[in-house]
Amino acid sequence: MSKKEQYVYIISDSVGETANKLIQAALAQFPDLEVDVSRYPFVRGEDTLISILEKAKEDNAMILHTLITNGLSSAANQFCKENNLYCFDLLNPVIEEIEKRTGAIPTKEAGALHQLNDNYFHRISAIEFAVKYDDGKDPKGFLEADIVLLGVSRTSKTPLSMFLANKNLKVANLPLVPEAHIPDQLWKVNPKKIVGLTNDPKILNSIRRERMIAYGLNPDTAYSDMKRIDDELAFAQNLYNKLDCLVINVSNRSIEETAAIILNTLQLNDMSYDN
Structure with missing residues (x-):
């Protein structure tokens, strides 16, 4: 692997476009950097999630995720913490702050923004x-x-x-x-x-x-x-x-x-x- 190369894993229980847009905006600041971005959309089971994270561990990858399904986001965050992997949870901190300020209960529904509404x-x-x-x-x-x-x-x-x-x-x-x-x-x-x-x-x-x-x-x-x-x-x-x-x-x-x-x-x- 080139010393300039970096692995990024995007994990989502929906399409993962939010995380992808974020990493592309960040990478635009490094036009000469070789970055391998891997997307893992529609992750709905913990076994699948852990297998992806194990591979990310081998690559020492940065993890960006928009996991909202109950249990998956915490499992990803915990795995990354235990294995010293960079992990950026894009959605849950904001959702938790909204819940704290308003008392409203989030649906925790994967892909809510992509429903045929x-x-x-x-x-x-x-x-x-x-x-x-x-x-x-x-x-x-x-x-x-x-x-x-x-x-x-x-x-x-x-x-x-x-x-x-x-x-x-x-x-x-x-x-x-x-x-x-x-x-x-x-x-x-x-x-x-x-x-x-x-x-x-x-x-x-x-x-x-x-x-x-x-x-x-x-x-x-x-x-x-x-x-x-x-x-x-x-x-x-x-x-x-x-x-x-x-x-x-x-x-x-x-x-x-x-x-x-x-x-x-x-x-x-x-x-x-x-x-």
């Missing part, structure tokens, strides 16, 4: 909406959407739509082309629901060239021409000014960062949860 079906409905009204396929969707995204080609409209749909938000998007007609429905939408996406010309040029190369085509076309890009961005900005909508420059921003700006600025609730 109303929240789940709202998310599926939002994803279907985003697919149906992607790339301006039907302008009628603008009037039903929680958010309408506008932007020239390669400003991350579609991936951002899908990301926001996973937050239970109905999103429609429209690609902006100077020669194309702006649908009448757009002018009927509350400007507070509209987000205009823009980008830096040089970055957009690079993205478009790479896209053409990926398709095996000549990268030097009108699609990647700087004058054309400047004209498209000017057209988009002029429209945003007329609409008086929120404008976000997506250059050097991740989808998550752009989504956070939208959610915070438009004061929309994030209804997405994972455990």
